[in-house]
Amino acid sequence: MTAAGRLVVVEDAAALAAEAARRFLSLGSDAIRVRGRFTVALSGGHTPRAAYERIAATWWQAPSGPLDWSRIHLFWGDERFVPPDSAESNYRMVREALLDHVPFTAANIHRVETDRASDAADAAARYEATLRQVFGLKPGAWPRLDLVFLGMGADGHTASLFPGTGAPDVADRLVTAVRVERLGSWRVSLTLPVLNYAADVIFLVTGADKAVPLRSVVEGPPASPPYPAGRLRPSEGSLVWLADRDAAPWAPEDGR
Ligand code: 6PG
Numbered sequence: 001m002t003a004a005g006r007l008v009v010v011e012d013a014a015a016l017a018a019e020a021a022r023r024f025l026s027l028g029s030d031a032i033r034v035r036g037r038f039t040v041a042l043s044g045g046h047t048p049r050a051a052y053e054r055i056a057a058t059w060w061q062a063p064s065g066p067l068d069w070s071r072i073h074l075f076w077g078d079e080r081f082v083p084p085d086s087a088e089s090n091y092r093m094v095r096e097a098l099l100d101h102v103p104f105t106a107a108n109i110h111r112v113e114t115d116r117a118s119d120a121a122d123a124a125a126r127y128e129a130t131l132r133q134v135f136g137l138k139p140g141a142w143p144r145l146d147l148v149f150l151g152m153g154a155d156g157h158t159a160s161l162f163p164g165t166g167a168p169d170v171a172d173r174l175v176t177a178v179r180v181e182r183l184g185s186w187r188v189s190l191t192l193p194v195l196n197y198a199a200d201v202i203f204l205v206t207g208a209d210k211a212v213p214l215r216s217v218v219e220g221p222p223a224s225p226p227y228p229a230g231r232l233r234p235s236e237g238s239l240v241w242l243a244d245r246d247a248a249p250w251a252p253e254d255g256r
Helices: 013-035 046-061 090-097 120-134 206-216
Strands: 006-010 038-044 070-078 078-082 147-150 177-181 185-190 200-205 238-244
Touching: 006 013, 013 038, 013 046, 013 147, 013 200, 013 238, 046 200, 070 090, 070 120, 078 090, 120 177, 120 185, 206 238
Parallel strands: 006 238, 038 070, 038 147, 147 200, 200 238
Antiparallel strands: 078 185, 177 185
16 A cells, blocks of 8 residues: 555456456445445546446446445546537446446436536536535535546546646636647546545556556656646545556556
């Protein structure tokens, strides 16, 4: 365990998806048993997608029996400002990888409503209102998600908190709009304080192109300026980095 959380290395992307799904089922069973519901923020990206596909294939094997999807609330850690049926949409990716295969409750699927917003800032404001309503937040309060799945880019971004955009420093709201010039696109992202208030944060990291930022954020020395992913320090929660061998060639094979 490091100050930056616990690194768990598995052999390959398939093993990582299986471990991520196992943790989802375990955390979900516990949350539903203890608190009556399971609130999860999902990430975009190829690595997270494989985990969702694995959850879709195994949800009925959760530790205390099939997950009760009527008690699971899904959110998005970030979304591209595109229509929900766009090939770029993280909502569409989760629908294809997970929702189309499980008995979810529509009222509990809280996507970023890009199709109802005038621009990314409007979408962010609407999403913030959704979070405040679902969590029953008083003004000034923060939502405590049970689980946040995050990916990491080769540039050390996570969610849509990209270096150089200012988004990683936004701390006065729950959701922010992000202009990513390098991608020529607008994004909507949960802010770092929301991510850092979660009970369990699990990074899903595969590929040799992540090895440099991953080692920096897990072992140090920190980059300057720090990678956005390296700023995840849950204040009252657990942080786990699930990595495949390609992303963590320096690290010992880890247990569970
Ligand atoms: C997105 C994600 C992004 C992603 C990383 C890792 O919307 O693209 O939120 O943060 O998780 O870029 O993606 P890969 O797992 O595909 O490398």
